[in-house]
Amino acid sequence: MNHLVVYLIVSAILFALGLLAVVSRRNAIAVLMGVELILNSANINFVAFTKFSATTLDGHIVAIFVIIAAAAEAAVALAIVLNIYNNYKTINVDDAASLRG
Amino acid sequence: MLFGNLIFYLFVAITVLSAGVVVFSNKLTYAVFALLFTFFGVAGLYVFLEADFLAAVQLLIYVGGVLVLLLFGVMLTNKITDVRISQGSMNRVIGGLIALGIFGILAYVAVTTVWNSSGGRSISETVNTIGILLMTKWLLPFEVASVLLLAALIGAAMLARRPRSRRESS
Numbered sequence: 001m002n003h004l005v006v007y008l009i010v011s012a013i014l015f016a017l018g019l020l021a022v023v024s025r026r027n028a029i030a031v032l033m034g035v036e037l038i039l040n041s042a043n044i045n046f047v048a049f050t051k052f053s054a055t056t057l058d059g060h061i062v063a064i065f066v067i068i069a070a071a072a073e074a075a076v077a078l079a080i081v082l083n084i085y086n087n088y089k090t091i092n093v094d095d096a097a098s099l100r101g
Numbered sequence: 102m103l104f105g106n107l108i109f110y111l112f113v114a115i116t117v118l119s120a121g122v123v124v125f126s127n128k129l130t131y132a133v134f135a136l137l138f139t140f141f142g143v144a145g146l147y148v149f150l151e152a153d154f155l156a157a158v159q160l161l162i163y164v165g166g167v168l169v170l171l172l173f174g175v176m177l178t179n180k181i182t183d184v185r186i187s188q189g190s191m192n193r194v195i196g197g198l199i200a201l202g203i204f205g206i207l208a209y210v211a212v213t214t215v216w217n218s219s220g221g222r223s224i225s226e227t228v229n230t231i232g233i234l235l236m237t238k239w240l241l242p243f244e245v246a247s248v249l250l251l252a253a254l255i256g257a258a259m260l261a262r263r264p265r266s267r268r269e270s271s
Contacts, residue, residue: 010117015204023192029174033123033171061231064155067159070162
């Protein structure tokens with residue numbers, strides 16, 4: 001049951017869905033959720049290769065760092081989204097395209 | 102072994118289907134709650150990969166931290182009276198084609214490549230080994246990650262603060 005290819009396919013599906021969310025959703029929070037999906041797919045790959053073709057646990061360490069980066073990214077990005085909402089009264093990523101502050 | 106097989110594919114189905122709901126749902130709150138099930142399914146896959154510490158970390162940080170943050174974001178950026186928080190999407194056809202193409206490439210590579218696979222060795226004592234690795238081989242990235250978290254904390258607090266006190270401080 002535990003074949004490496006199954007995990008890789010699941011990870012590819014998650015990556016494609018996350019990419020689709022990033023590209024096509026207009027709500028900034030939905031875009032953030034797509035980014036989380038992409039990071040999770042990368043993590044699945046790291047952990048799967050750690051189990052199936054590595055001799056150390058370095059993949060787990062990298063996965064932990066990815067989770068740390070994802071948490072920091074979510075916090076800062078949501079603060080930015082709240083600021084955009086306060087300034088523009090919308091979080092549609094197409095409406096907040098002005099470069100003037 | 103058949104029962105474990107069933108559970109494994111159940112987790113795979115949970116992960117993939119709820120990720121689909123995250124992407125294609127029109128209601129943003131539904132998408133956030135579907136993301137909860139996606140994270141839960143990924144944690145289950147970690148358990149099948151014998152990464153028990155990572156599964157616990159996934160549940161604690163993603164479900165307990167990131168998801169609550171996203172829910173706060175949804176609640177704060179939409180009016181409470183607006184029950185149906187719907188957000189359309191654009192370029193769905195082109196984006197779908199691109200995503201499908203990338204999935205095809207990734208799946209083709211994953212299937213056709215002959216991986217250096219040992220058939221799955223059994224991993225024991227992940228917490229012990231991860232702790233030793235973090236304090237020896239990965240010590241510098243560990244410290245950098247702590248500085249990154251501090252910077253994210255300060256930056257998020259600075260950005261999300263009400264700009265009302267700017268006049269008083271300057």
